[in-house]
Amino acid sequence: MAKEVLIEFQNITKTFGAVVANNNVSMQIFQGEILSVLGENGCGKTTLMNMLAGIYYPDGGKILIRGKEAHIHSPKTAFSYRIGMIHQHFKLIDVFTAAENVVLGVKNGSKYNLKDVKKRIGEMCDRYGFHINPDKKIYEMSVSEKQTVEIIKVLYRGADILILDEPTAVLTPQEISKLFDVLRAMRNDGKSIIIITHKLNEVMEISDRVAVLRKGEHIGTVKTSETSEQALTEMMVGKKITLNIDRTKVENPADRLFVNGLNYTNSEHVKVLDNISFVARSGEILGIAGIAGSGQRELLEAIAGLQPLDSGEIIFHRPKKDLPVSFYHKTLKQVIELAAEGKFHYADGTPVDLSGKSKKEIRRLVNEEKILFNEDEIMNLRDKTPLQIRELGVRLSFVPEDRLGMGLVGNMDIIDNMMLRSYRKGNSILLNRKKPENLADQIVKGLEVVTPDLHTPVRRLSGGNVQKVLVGREISMAPKVLMAAYPVRGLDINSSYLIYNLLNKQKEEGVAVIFVGEDLDVLMGLCDRILVINSGRVTGIVDARTVTKEEVGLLMTKTDAGKEKRDEKENG
Amino acid sequence: MLVTFLIGAISLGTVLLYGCMGETLMEKSGHLNLGIPGIMCMGTAGGCLGIELYLKGLADPAAANWFLLILLSILFSILFSVSAGLIYGFLTVTLRCNQNITGLAITTFGSGLAQFVMDTYVTRKGFGAAGKLISRGFVNDPNANGVLRVFFSHGFFVYFAIILAVIFTFVLNRTRVGLHLRSVGENPATADADGVNVTAYKYGSILIGSAVAGFGGLFYIMDYLKGSWENASTIEAFGWLAIALVIFALWKPNYSIFGSILFGGLSIAAFVLKGSSTQKELLKLLPYIITVLVLVFTSIRKKRENQPPASLGLSYFREDR
Numbered sequence: 001m002a003k004e005v006l007i008e009f010q011n012i013t014k015t016f017g018a019v020v021a022n023n024n025v026s027m028q029i030f031q032g033e034i035l036s037v038l039g040e041n042g043c044g045k046t047t048l049m050n051m052l053a054g055i056y057y058p059d060g061g062k063i064l065i066r067g068k069e070a071h072i073h074s075p076k077t078a079f080s081y082r083i084g085m086i087h088q089h090f091k092l093i094d095v096f097t098a099a100e101n102v103v104l105g106v107k108n109g110s111k112y113n114l115k116d117v118k119k120r121i122g123e124m125c126d127r128y129g130f131h132i133n134p135d136k137k138i139y140e141m142s143v144s145e146k147q148t149v150e151i152i153k154v155l156y157r158g159a160d161i162l163i164l165d166e167p168t169a170v171l172t173p174q175e176i177s178k179l180f181d182v183l184r185a186m187r188n189d190g191k192s193i194i195i196i197t198h199k200l201n202e203v204m205e206i207s208d209r210v211a212v213l214r215k216g217e218h219i220g221t222v223k224t225s226e227t228s229e230q231a232l233t234e235m236m237v238g239k240k241i242t243l244n245i246d247r248t249k250v251e252n253p254a255d256r257l258f259v260n261g262l263n264y265t266n267s268e269h270v271k272v273l274d275n276i277s278f279v280a281r282s283g284e285i286l287g288i289a290g291i292a293g294s295g296q297r298e299l300l301e302a303i304a305g306l307q308p309l310d311s312g313e314i315i316f317h318r319p320k321k322d323l324p325v326s327f328y329h330k331t332l333k334q335v336i337e338l339a340a341e342g343k344f345h346y347a348d349g350t351p352v353d354l355s356g357k358s359k360k361e362i363r364r365l366v367n368e369e370k371i372l373f374n375e376d377e378i379m380n381l382r383d384k385t386p387l388q389i390r391e392l393g394v395r396l397s398f399v400p401e402d403r404l405g406m407g408l409v410g411n412m413d414i415i416d417n418m419m420l421r422s423y424r425k426g427n428s429i430l431l432n433r434k435k436p437e438n439l440a441d442q443i444v445k446g447l448e449v450v451t452p453d454l455h456t457p458v459r460r461l462s463g464g465n466v467q468k469v470l471v472g473r474e475i476s477m478a479p480k481v482l483m484a485a486y487p488v489r490g491l492d493i494n495s496s497y498l499i500y501n502l503l504n505k506q507k508e509e510g511v512a513v514i515f516v517g518e519d520l521d522v523l524m525g526l527c528d529r530i531l532v533i534n535s536g537r538v539t540g541i542v543d544a545r546t547v548t549k550e551e552v553g554l555l556m557t558k559t560d561a562g563k564e565k566r567d568e569k570e571n572g
Numbered sequence: 573m574l575v576t577f578l579i580g581a582i583s584l585g586t587v588l589l590y591g592c593m594g595e596t597l598m599e600k601s602g603h604l605n606l607g608i609p610g611i612m613c614m615g616t617a618g619g620c621l622g623i624e625l626y627l628k629g630l631a632d633p634a635a636a637n638w639f640l641l642i643l644l645s646i647l648f649s650i651l652f653s654v655s656a657g658l659i660y661g662f663l664t665v666t667l668r669c670n671q672n673i674t675g676l677a678i679t680t681f682g683s684g685l686a687q688f689v690m691d692t693y694v695t696r697k698g699f700g701a702a703g704k705l706i707s708r709g710f711v712n713d714p715n716a717n718g719v720l721r722v723f724f725s726h727g728f729f730v731y732f733a734i735i736l737a738v739i740f741t742f743v744l745n746r747t748r749v750g751l752h753l754r755s756v757g758e759n760p761a762t763a764d765a766d767g768v769n770v771t772a773y774k775y776g777s778i779l780i781g782s783a784v785a786g787f788g789g790l791f792y793i794m795d796y797l798k799g800s801w802e803n804a805s806t807i808e809a810f811g812w813l814a815i816a817l818v819i820f821a822l823w824k825p826n827y828s829i830f831g832s833i834l835f836g837g838l839s840i841a842a843f844v845l846k847g848s849s850t851q852k853e854l855l856k857l858l859p860y861i862i863t864v865l866v867l868v869f870t871s872i873r874k875k876r877e878n879q880p881p882a883s884l885g886l887s888y889f890r891e892d893r
Contacts, residue, residue, distance in 0.1 A: 076767050091762040093755050095876050103748075104755050105766030112748035139876050 003030040005067075006161065006192050007052065012061035014047055018492060021047040024061070025080055025218040027211050027388070034183060034193045036207035036224075038200075039236060040290045040553075041518045045215040047541065049163045052194075053085035054078035084154030085163040092138045092147050096515040098149045102156050117156075124155055129186045143268065144175040151182070162186065163194045168202055169293070170270070180206050198236075198291055200229045200557050214238050218392070231549075237520060237553040245500050245525045248508055253281040256512035257380050257481050257570035259302070262312035264298055264536075272298045274536040280481065280512040285503060287527030287544060288516040292558055295536040296516045297401060298406035300483050303514075304398040305386045314381040316394050332359060335366060399484040401516075403463075407470045410459030414440040414451065417458055418473055443472035447498065456469045464495030471502055482506050500526055520549050532556055575718040577837065577844050579725060585836025586726075587792045589733045591814025592821060592828045593740055594785025599823060600744065601777035602757040604885045606675025607688060608785050609811025610682020611656045613804045615786020616793050617686035617694075618652025619645040620801075623702050623794070624694045629719060633698025640706055645706070649790045650783045656682050657782025665774045668887035674884055679811070683804040686789075690801055703799030729791040736784060740825040757881030760888035770888055788814065813839070816863040822870065822878045835859045 007029040014022040021044045029035055037045045050056045052063065054072040061069050065081050072078050078085070090270050092101050103117045110116070118134040125132060132148050141149070147167060154162055164183075168176045175411045182191050183206060184266050195201060203210055204224060211221040212235040257280040264273040280286050301307035303314055320401055336354055338344065344352035352363055379392050389396055392426045400406040408417045418436035425432070440454050447468040451461055458466055467487060474482065484503065488496040503526065507513050517523045523530055527544040532555040539555045591608050598605045605611075622644040627633050659797050662680050663669040707727035744750040756773045757762040764770050789807045793799065817835055821828035838859050842852035870878045 075765055091759075093762055093767050094882065095758060095879075096751075096755070100751055104751060105763065105768050107748075107767070112746075112751070314695065493663045 003032060005029075006065070007032045007063040008067075009048070010064065010512065012048065012051065012058045012063070012064040014051060014056060014059050019490070020216050022051075022058075023216045025060075025213070025216075027218050027221055029194065030209075031192055032187055032190045033208040033548065034187050034195065034206055035221075036210045037194060037196045037209050037213065038198060038203055038232060039213035039419055039468050040198065043213045043236075045213050046165055048213070049085065049165065049194060049196055052078065052083055052161075052165055054083075055085075056472070063354065074484050076199050079157050079159065081159040082158055083163070084157060084159030085473075086147065086150045086154060086165065086167065088165045088169065090461055092146060092149060094139040095137060097137055098132055098141075098145075098152070101138060101149055102134075102153045106157065110413040112568070120156065121152055124152055127189070128155075128182050130182060143170045144172075146180075147171070147179070157354070160190070160193070161192045161306055163196070165196045166198075167195060167199065168199060169274045170268075176202070194476055198557055201230065201411055204229060212236055229554075233550050233553045237549040239549075245522075246504060247498070247526065247528075248504065250281070250284045250528050251508075252510075253283050255279050256282045258313070258315040258317065259299075259303065260313045260315070262299065262302060263310040264302065264307065272310075273302065274308070276533070276536070278538065278541060280514055282480070282510045283507055285469075285507050285513040285515050285527045287523040287530040288514065288533055289523050289530050289552055290533035294533045294556075296533060298536075299457045299533070300398065300400070300514070300516065302487055303381065303481075304396060305381065305384050305389050306383070309382060312382065316379045316381050316392075316396075316481070318394070326401050331365060332362065332366075335362065335371075339371075345373060346370060350393065395477055395479045395481070397479035397482045398475050399467075399471055399474050401480070401485040401489070403466050403470055404459055408458050411457050413455045413457055414444065414449075414469055415454050417469065418443075418476075420519065421473060421477060434460045439473075439476055443469060443476065447472050447502075453482055464492060467491060467495065467499065471499060475502060475506060479506070479511055481514070482515075483514040486518060487515070488522070489518070496522075524549065524552070534558070573844075575721055577840070578722045580840045580844075581833050582722070582798050583726065583836070584839055585832035585834075585835045586730045587788045587796065587810050588739065588790060588814045588817050588831035588835050589761065589828060590709060590788030591785045591811055592817040592832060593733070593737055593825055594781040594783070595815055596820045596821070596823055596825055596828065597740065597784065599775045599818060599884055600753050600757045600867075600881060601774045602760060602883045602886065602888070603660075603674065603774065603778060604671050604879055605660060605678075605781070606672055606815065607656065607660050607678025607682065608675075608815055609808040610679035611653045611660075611782050611785045612789035612811045612814070613683040613686035613807050614656045614789075615649040615653035615783075616789030616804075616807055617689040618786065619649035619790030620694050620696070620699075620793060621652075621689060622646075622648025624696070627698045627702060629699075629835060633701040636698075636702060636705060638708070641702055641705055645790060645794065646787070647785045653782045653786025654779050656786075657779050660782070661775050664887065665778070668889060669684070671885050671887075679808065683808045687804040687808070688689075690804070694801075696799065696801060699799030699801075701799075703794050703797070706741040707798055727795045727805040729787065729795055733747035733787070733791075734829055737825045737829050741760035744825070754881070759881060761890075762884055764888075764890060774888075785811075785814070814858055816860055819880075820859075820863045820866050822866075823879075823880060834862075838862075 005028050009027050012022055012025040013020070025048060037049065039045045047056060049056050052072065054075045054077050057073060063072065070081055070164045072081065093104070096104070099114050099121060102121060103114070113524055121132065124130065130148050130152065132145060132152065136145070138146060138149065151162070167179060171179060195207065207224050209221055210232060211218040211234065214236060241392070259279070260277050262273045262276040263271070265271050269509045276295070276299060277309065278286070288299070290296055298307050302309055337534055339352050339354040345350060347370070379394060381389055381394065384392070390554060393466060404410045409420065415433065415437050418439045419431065422436055423431060437454065444451060444454065449461070449465045449468045458469055461469070471484070471487060486501050491499065503513050503515060515527060524544050524547065530539045530542050530544045530547065530552060531538060532542065532552060534556055535555050539558070542551065591612055594611070595605060613715050626641060626644045627636065631634055656678055660674055662676045664671050705756065706729070709726045710724040712725065750851065752763065752768045753773050755768060755772050788810065792810065793801055813835060817828060817831050820835070821831040835847045839856065842855045844854065847874060
């Protein structure tokens, strides 16, 4: 079947700062086909398509449409080339009806008449097999209906080339099969459809051809009928690259954090965490691998006390060890009460008796770290706020994905950001600025943070330096559990290695490190074990030293449907 | 008694209706303008200055031409209120300043400037006669049928306000311009991506809204008070009430017609009803209490159509993502 070449990318290159999103990509899209663009997170597949949709403009190379060079500067220009993109986050106005959303911004000279619009929507529905009520308000719609409105919106503007960015991510299996029927009907009508995805089974089911991208480069385009999931996975993840990360042996691992059967369903009735269980051990880095949005964020936030859960337990286990009471942020009153219960002792083991001592004297004993105690060894952290967790004496550090949103306050300087963790310490009504200042100084010197001075707002620092400040602060807490979500995202190579080394050092000091990453090479080079999470479920916990990239890739991408097919193949 | 009360309610309500329509239009584009009281003051000063200039050239103020009087007052009122709106628009749309702070600054500035213009340049010579002319209605006989008097004894500005409210309702709900304006207030990023000129719609609604709001103050002085003037703070007070009325009317110009009459009635009830001065002062609070109750009820019902525009008060910058 000789098909006409509709779009041709010629040596397309796009960079964001130092990051190369697309490097010298050349590929073709035919008329009347469904093309899947497949790749891991951050491989540049969405960036490439955004250039076709007019969101970005390529730094180098050419886009040819029907053989002629096209300059697509805006979504509007893209529409003039009959290209429409349906983004992952819908751009719809909630209080408008479907019809109002469809007609928004369309200036075709005709009179504004919603009746005509509704009629045309009805015609499109009949032609491609959609179902939509044009008078329904968007806020009353399900995700699948909203997606339908987006597709109609693009078709109404006369698009012949539809780009769908991960269209199935939010749909149920029934909705996916309905969507696929619609897409097939559109293809048979002569439209070209591009689906950006990382779900292998869907690629096999729907597409005519598959273009695979890896780290910004076009690896190859193959006919779906001539390939297999196995072959695609290999193209997607590539050969293993050995990174020069100094991974030490795990010494004296002890079970530190037990996570048992975590379940969480969000407000859109999507099961974000589905029966997640694992154990994080001290002196070990546990990697978490998975496609973005598989529940990694919710999992870490649940452990950190920021995410309510439907069910499950998070048990922290601490070896018995004497700790100074000043560590636990207790008020004087609490200290006196606990002392009366006989919970404290001195370094030589004799119990503490505070009765008859003046407040000043007690405060002195606390501040000089004379009073020691150890609390219960096993604590359930579920449904505890971060503050409660801290008051329990659980040293849990969290380096969140959103550095300047959740981790640091952008407009405050390094010292003030240090105080976010320590402002409750001390008994004076005035803040103690000396200690945080010393700490900030140590971090800046120790981690080579590039900053004019300690009083520069952290948002003015570069991404790598912001991350150093955040990781430095979290590590300075001498944590027992350190969780880091995508700690090297957006960082250059040197900063990345500095962060890897810091994590490794924590591991050597006996910290249970949980590392959420996106680069499989890094996960396999840095971690000791890798937990693979897929749509909120744990699909495997593997030994990072022996596992292959393909195995992890398959665990990340396989769905139940795919698994059944493979099982059938193996059995038959 | 009832007839007088209703006429008064409609008349005073018109002051609020102008302010409310102006604010509604701006809020539909996502701009919470707390400068409405100041803009109403500016419109008053401008309108009065226009009348002053016209009357100065006449030997006998009673011989003034009705049409010219209205036209000049409207033109000068627009000149003043739109320039205040332009300052607000430049600060909040182009420079993306905080809307609340900008609005409050406009209010302080507007009432101050109005006070200055009225005290310095407006002698109000012949304003009584001009006021009588402007407030002349279809039925001017105080002994006419009560129903006729309630509906037809008002001056030009009352009917103009109601016609504008009807036009606004139609434009907002039935035309492409209205659809685009609402989309700008709901989700400017989406509107922008769909090819709506967000900045143009924001400026357009702010400038037209300012012009309309300015008529409120002009009407109060020239029609309701028939040309007398105390100070800018009375008009400022009506401006705040007009902003409350926007919420009461659920951002719908057609609802605001009836809301304004209710609010107008409640404002003059204190003078009509017998009671101690404390009771009268308490009565004046009623519009605000009702507004709070409306807010409570709409929040409980959570019907999305009755909520303020989703991006009200937020600046839009295309490159923010």
